[in-house]
Amino acid sequence: MDLTLPLRHWEMFLHGVWVSVTLTLLSVVVGFALALPGALAQQRRSRLAFLPRGYAYFFRGTPLLAQTFLIYYGLGQFEFVRESWAWVFLKEAWWCALIAFSLNSGAYQTEILRGAFAMTPKGELEGAKALGMSERQTTWLVLLPSSLRRAMPQYGNEVVFQLHSSVVASVITIQDILGAGRTLNARYYVAYEGFVTAAILYMALTFLLVGAFRLLERRYLRHLLPPEELKKLQKGALGGAAFGSARV
Amino acid sequence: MSKLLEYLPLLMGGALTTVALAVCSALLATTLGLLGAWGKVAGNALGRGAVRVYTTLGRGIPDLVLILLVYFGGQRLINDVGEGLGLPFIEISKFWAGVAAIGVLYGAYLTETFRGAWIAVPRGQSEAARALGMPLRGEFLRVTGPQALRHALPGYGNVWLVLVKSTAVVSVIGLDDLVGLADKAGKSTREPFLFFVVVLLVYLAITAVSDKLLAWAERWANTGQDAGRGGGGGRDDGGKPRAAEATA
Numbered sequence: 001m002d003l004t005l006p007l008r009h010w011e012m013f014l015h016g017v018w019v020s021v022t023l024t025l026l027s028v029v030v031g032f033a034l035a036l037p038g039a040l041a042q043q044r045r046s047r048l049a050f051l052p053r054g055y056a057y058f059f060r061g062t063p064l065l066a067q068t069f070l071i072y073y074g075l076g077q078f079e080f081v082r083e084s085w086a087w088v089f090l091k092e093a094w095w096c097a098l099i100a101f102s103l104n105s106g107a108y109q110t111e112i113l114r115g116a117f118a119m120t121p122k123g124e125l126e127g128a129k130a131l132g133m134s135e136r137q138t139t140w141l142v143l144l145p146s147s148l149r150r151a152m153p154q155y156g157n158e159v160v161f162q163l164h165s166s167v168v169a170s171v172i173t174i175q176d177i178l179g180a181g182r183t184l185n186a187r188y189y190v191a192y193e194g195f196v197t198a199a200i201l202y203m204a205l206t207f208l209l210v211g212a213f214r215l216l217e218r219r220y221l222r223h224l225l226p227p228e229e230l231k232k233l234q235k236g237a238l239g240g241a242a243f244g245s246a247r248v
Numbered sequence: 249m250s251k252l253l254e255y256l257p258l259l260m261g262g263a264l265t266t267v268a269l270a271v272c273s274a275l276l277a278t279t280l281g282l283l284g285a286w287g288k289v290a291g292n293a294l295g296r297g298a299v300r301v302y303t304t305l306g307r308g309i310p311d312l313v314l315i316l317l318v319y320f321g322g323q324r325l326i327n328d329v330g331e332g333l334g335l336p337f338i339e340i341s342k343f344w345a346g347v348a349a350i351g352v353l354y355g356a357y358l359t360e361t362f363r364g365a366w367i368a369v370p371r372g373q374s375e376a377a378r379a380l381g382m383p384l385r386g387e388f389l390r391v392t393g394p395q396a397l398r399h400a401l402p403g404y405g406n407v408w409l410v411l412v413k414s415t416a417v418v419s420v421i422g423l424d425d426l427v428g429l430a431d432k433a434g435k436s437t438r439e440p441f442l443f444f445v446v447v448l449l450v451y452l453a454i455t456a457v458s459d460k461l462l463a464w465a466e467r468w469a470n471t472g473q474d475a476g477r478g479g480g481g482g483r484d485d486g487g488k489p490r491a492a493e494a495t496a
Binding site for chain 2: 060062063064067077164167170182198199203206
């Protein structure tokens, strides 16, 4: 195995990292926008709550690869799609990947948010009502800040999974991290170098994300730390390893 | 629609391949998960370290990357070794390459599931069994094992559901599973949308059947538990198993 080969093509991999990271983060953000109304509808027991429930069930019950194929290859079959304004986006692999990933992540986030909303202590909502807050105020000032904090561990998980799922992009010709690896292997007719480099890069990104969320959790879920760890934290004696016990 | 009928037997064969792939991978993952959990709970420092490396790597690499590495890299490795020994060219099976990659990846997740389930059984249970003079085997089979099973099932169900969807990416190395065949059928009939919708529905059906079976298994394992206490409620975390958070 010649590991100087990927090093000589570091620009290709750097570009791949950029593509993977942007696709992942954008799909989580768009997914959040898709998930929030649905999760709120379920929390309020809206009559339309079956819609987000069905959406989450469908996208969580099917593989992302098939969803991506349906959008990338499937939609192009219809002439009215090809003649519509949307074709500008739908003929591009990158946009198809973003659409599929966002819909997919949105389905998982609907479940995460629904769960976090359902776990909100009743007293918090009653307190908001007793203070005369409107429903909108309660949602934005009480329900969301409290639930998003609680959902943070699952969110960390979701972002990592979204990164891992984003390898599907390479199947529809996008030059993400794995795409760079596959191109390298094909160009030099080698079997390990590109894939091993991709594996190392995904692993490194996973650790970065896990570390980032651990820092966020330590800040925003501080009230859930066990007392002895909190004491250590206050003394500033805490090294890298903390948290882990304060899962909600 | 007539095209669909024409391809139906083919697609059913593909669906069988998908199910067989998922079951074989799950068997391998369960074996590795049990071994890993055993190593983590009962092993010495070396064993624990090895398991730790395994779970960290397994949960840091995306499924498709490992599948490509096992299939193309494994092919090269076997034949490089085989050439040295004067063996003829060996072609490794796509099916078993997929089983190996998916089994190894999800074995890392199951290691954590099983370990968590094992340490969730109160120590007093095993002490009581010993105090009553039960042999070690009876203690495991009749006291600690069934209780650990109860804790493991919700997490196991989650991993199974994710694993099933993961099998879709094995089509990328050319396996004629449900997704691979639907891709071919869609290309030759020029109706990819139709065939990918069928793929999604079949996966949805597999998920629905799995859900029913898992709910039944959980009810069975929780026989005699208080209705409110059993189950552990591990099924609402968005359906994805935990990413590499504990080990990172």
